Amino acid sequence: MTTNGLSVQDLFEFSFLSDPQLSPDGKWVVFVKKVINEKEKYQSNLFLMDVDSKEITQFTQGNFSDVQPRWSSNGRYIFFVSNRSGEQQIWNIAFNGGEASQVTTFKRGASQPVLSPDGKKLIVTVPLSAADSLEEKETKKEKTEEKLKPYITTNLQYKSDAKGFSDETFDHLVLIDLETGTQSLLTDGQYDHHSPAFSPNGMHVAYSANRSEDPEQTFFSDIYQVDLTTNGTEKLTSSDKRFYTPNYSPDGTKLSLLGDDLEYTGATLTRVWILDFATKELSCLTSEWDVECNDVAINDMGSGAASAGAVWSKTNDALFFLASELGSTSLYQVTLNKNITKVVGGKRQVYAFSTDKNQERFVYAVSQSATIPGDLFVSTLSGGDEQRLTAVNEHLLQTKTLSVPEDFHFKANDGTELQGWIMKPVGFKEGETYPLVLEIHGGPHAMYSHAFMHEFQVLAEKGYGVLFMNPRGSHGYGQQFVDAVRGDYGGIDYDDVMVAVDYALENYDWIDSSRLGVTGGSYGGFMTNWIVGHTNKFKAAVTQRSISNWLSFYGVSDIGYFFTEWEHKTTVIEDPEELWRISPLRYAKNIQTPLLILHSEHDYRCPIEQAEQLYVALKQQKKPTRFVRFPESNHELSRSGDPGLRIIRLDEITNWFDAYLK
Structure with a gap:
């Protein structure tokens, strides 16, 4: 075909x-x-x-x-x-x-420029070690033969998927006078400092940081304010919530914040808050609204952007922010008396926005299923006269036939309403039957959406139907829905994805039930491993950057020590038997489905030993498997990894399914 x-x-x-x-x-x-x-x-x-x-x-x-x-x-x-x-x-x-x-010429570089209202000063974020001084300049590094040294640490968090092994630096805020070139350090200590914002009069700077005695074991983030005239710093919040991206109101009397109270640990909904300087009072503007106030939609087009936070209206009485609901990310407005309205919506992902000084226009970036990998639009505050500004991929897309995802709603075993999407193969003909691939997202606290997914289009072009959905644990359907998977991995989530497959088989007669495939990455890799250990319904599977053993994950993942407790409500120390019960490796003897294992060598989120254990267990049993290891790559390979390796990854996936499902 x-x-x-x-x-x-x-x-x-x-x-x-x-x-x-x-x-x-x-x-x-x-x-x-x-x-x-x-x-x-x-x-x-x-x-x-x-x-x-x-x-x-x-x-x-x-x-x-x-x-x-x-x-x-x-x-x-x-x-x-x-x-x-x-x-x-x-x-x-x-x-x-x-x-x-x-x-700037800082030894270790600088990022996140924030300009003062008068344009005379600049704040930048600079990684500094305890021994660094601001005067140390960037130098062209000569490649010299260095002696081998051991890496030594006494830290609990000594590595991260984004940065590798810690170099003992922390992110500090540096104020630069653009007229004189003078640089001054606004923060100190062995803490990371984020999201600086200038007050309207340029005399204060707010930022977020966890400056507790033990930041590795506490997960709140406080808001601080530094007075640029006295250099005095004041802590504005009380170390019991996670706050970030402060923004000053135009009149300087309040701060807007995004944040949560960690009631449901990592599954707690982000909400919009304000802090009143006069009363020191915090109030949550979206407390009655059961929606995640952030863009958590997944796409593989690298279109993420740092959050702008909740942006004030010029009239000081409302805030603009992104929120994720029912598979869409939209731009919303909330007033100080908690009225929430949608400014820019639709079945799509709005992943960034910006406004001019007078707020006469909004420009925003959009990803949309089969038509827009990522483009810019402009609208007025009322959202009534949207215009598309760019069509940067039109030269490619207009020569292609794309599969348009259809979203559908169905009932879980317990009656909860669930949302899924199905894509027909490109070249679909009535009366013929086709193989189907189930895709499972990572997180698990993320959301499949109406955003563009290149990987799904590749599968459709190869002659596969594609099924994807948001099981319990996903964002977009309220606090109880996203929390439901905690303490029940492989339970309610497994039921939800299998009900989705059954629904698709009952309602789309073009699917060949004898040619089903399943794939997913990270948490979706865990689910893939779990599925093939519990059913033979699928004829081929591809597990990516997966988890196979929660016992070892606890100690090897950069987030393992707290993620395990947050998500499974126990630890290796408290209940190793429970972590083994929910580990796919335990069920390796049951796996009959041919399993392709894809993993990155430098993945510190789900380290490659997770793949190695599963591969050896299958290989020793002479089960059909193949192990592909991607060099110089981390957990983000499929979204922002080396382009050549991304191509190989997609070829491996489609070749594996071709071998077993065609």
Whole structure:
């Protein structure tokens, strides 16, 4: 069967848009466009668009990573982060063009530029060790032969999937006077500091940090405020909640915050809060609204962006924020008296937004199932006259036939309403039957959505139907739904995905029940492993960056020591028998389904020993299996990993299913 759907190789042709920033006057938007260059590596540059004419100009050039663009308050300059000097540093460039100039030269780089309202000062985030000084400059590193040294630590958290082994640095906030070049450190100690924000008069800075005696064992995050005239720092919250992304109201009397009270640990809904400076009172504006106030939708187009938090209306009486509900991420407004309205909605993922100084326009980035991998739109506050600004992948998509996901609702075994999506194979013909692949998302506290998924389109192009859904544990359906899986992995979630398969088989007569496949990554890899140990319904399976043994996961994962307790409500020390009961490895003797195991060598979230244990257990039993190890890659391979390895990964998945389901 020849089709003209999206192929594996088409990944190289995509452009990935993120971080749109509207100019103060609302006439221009700067955004990041990432592409895969001729060397099969990522390249990110800044692009400028005239919002009225929709004319786009490439603003920065070269094979670099230019990201995090931010306008000066007068609109004359754009500050951004670039690795063009070797390390990631802050640069700026005049809006009317010219050469970019380097602003910072910190030894370990800098990121997250935040400009003061008068444009004269800049706060940046800088990794510093206890021995570092601000004066130490970035140097071109010569490759020298270094003696082998052991890695030594006394920390509980000594590695992370994002950064590898800890280098004992912490993120600190540095204030830079742009007129004199003077640099001053706003934070101290062995703590990480995040999300700085200037007060409207430029005299105060708020930020979030966990500065407790034992940050490795406590998971709250407080809000602090530093007075730039006295250098005095005040703690504004009481160490019993997780708060982040503070934003000052235009009149300077309040802060908006995103956060939660950890009541359901990692499954607690993020909500919108305000802190009143006069009364020191915290109030939650979305406490009566059973919705996650964040974008938690999954896509594989690398279109995530740092959260803007809850952005104030210019009238000081409302906030704008993203929230995830029923498989969509939309832009909402909440007033100070808790009235919530949808500003920009639809069956899609809105993954970033920005507004101009007068809030006459919103620019936002959208991903939508079969039509928009990631593009920019503009609308007014009322959301009534949306215009599409970009169509960066149209040259590719208009030559392709895409499978359009249809969402459907069905009942779980206990009567709970569930949501799923089904995609027909490209080239579908009535009266013929086709194999079906069930995809299971990671998290588990995330959400499949109406966003674009290249991987799903690749499967459809290869002649597979694709089924995906949000089982218990997923976001989008309220607090009780997302919490239901805690303490019940392999229970209610397994029931939900199997009911989805049964529903699809009953309602779509084109599915061949003898040719079913299953795949998933991370938690979805755990579920894949669990499924093949408990049923022979599937004829082939692919497990990715998976968990097979919760006993060893506890000690080897960068989050294992707390994630295990949060999600399973026990630990290796308290109840090792329970962790073994819910470990797929325990059921390896039951596995008959041919299982492809994909894993990254540098995955510290679900370390590769999880794959090794399962592979050896299957291989020793002479069960059909294959083990693919991806070098120099971490847990994020499928979303932001090396492009060439992403291609190999997709080929491995489709070849495995072709061998057993065709």
